[in-house]
Amino acid sequence: MTGTSPLDLLKVDHLLDDEETAIQETVRRFVDDHVRPHIAGWYEDGLSPETVREVARAAGKLGLLGMHLTGYGCAGTNAVSYGLACLELEAGDSGLRSLVSVQGSLAMYAIWRFGSEEQKQRWLPGMAAGELIGCFGLTEPDFGSNPAGMRTRARRDGSDWVLDGTKMWITNGTVADVAVVWAQTDDGIRGFAVPTDTPGFSAPTIGRKLSLRASVTSELVLDGVRLPADAVLPDVTGLRGPLSCLNEARFGIVFGALGAARDCLQATLEYASDREVFDRPLSSFQLTQAKLADMALELQKGFLLAMHLGRLKDSHRLEHRQVSLGKLNNVREALGIARECRTILGASGITLEYPVLRHANNLESVLTYEGTSEIHQLVIGQALTGSPAFS
Secondary structure (H helix, E strand, C coil): CCCCCCCCCCCCHHHCCHHHHHHHHHHHHHHHHHCCCCHHHHHHHCCCHHHHHHHHHHHHHHCCCCCCCCCCCCCCCCHHHHHHHHHHHHHHCHHHHHHHHHHHHHHHHHHHHHCCHHHHHHHHHHHHCCCCCEEEECCECCECCCHHHCCCEEEEECCEEEEEEEEEEEECHHHCCEEEEEEEECCEEEEEEEECCCCCEECCECCCCCCCCCCCEEEEEEEEEEECHHHECCCCCCCHHHHHHHHHHHHHHHHHHHHHHHHHHHHHHHHHHHCEECCEEHHHCHHHHHHHHHHHHHHHHHHHHHHHHHHHHHCCCCCHHHHHHHHHHHHHHHHHHHHHHHHHHHHHHHCCCCCHHHHHHHHHHHHHCCCCHHHHHHHHHHHHHCCCCCC
16 A cells, blocks of 8 residues: 555644654554554453553553652653543553543542641552553442432441442453542532542453443442541642643543544555456555545544644643534544444454444543533533533
């Protein structure tokens, strides 16, 4: 194949500085060496807790965990570098990017931004190294898009806190050493750093998934979990805390989804060039080229949007509604690209010999977690009209 690769048509290399390019290339090599040889098997069999820890330690050694945070063993990169890392990780698999973003942008960020110095010293260095794994407990079985209605409750008992409740769809939960759990209190919603070996805490794995199979997804059950007074994150009260963490993770998704789309499109280009139909390469047919052109266009538009948001974030001008624009567009378009690529691959597209249906299945989850497409539409609608339509 002698054609141009999907993200090269617009010649966007000049948008990145040398350090950003080096980080992206390093993460791409990491994915090529440590993920691609195994990902089909991980997806087919489900990712074991042992493998999660191995991958976390490898990612920690590379400096990927909490890479956009400063201090406590974190790399302190800029937002664009973090986004590019997410793109390369999700080109391997959405489950891999989820592991890294939940660790860094949800669990670590919550402690880094809202925790006490003691909490930061206790948890962040080990989490940055991948020796400790964190999870983030916000979503509940009956409260996803409306976290304000959560039923998990933390009550005072002397100087202690006692937590009761259930969280659902929690990445890394079964393997986590610390869970950042959000709960209702008499003073409003508060966050707690919960060691997972605390009596009354359990995290059964959610099985029979058809998406994000190369990721551990769990339920969190808190049954009279007693914590000392210093387990609460002291610097935030209310939904501002968890929603700001979600905004960090959503930013990574804006870039990450493009990685899945790029991987699908690259695999499809190679397949279409090798596959002969009516004694000609499949790639030489007009309908195939029309599909490829449309997909490449959306991929490049999405990358330019992601880069714009990354530069806004690095200049401290990024707003949550802009992140909603990015997640809504880039995940929706990435999923469309994965589905269209499957049509070009035909029956080959439904096997794990090619990545496209694995990516499509994963993106079905990415479309709805950390804010469904409908919620992001409403965020944008409110920005345009000034009228909230959430209730």
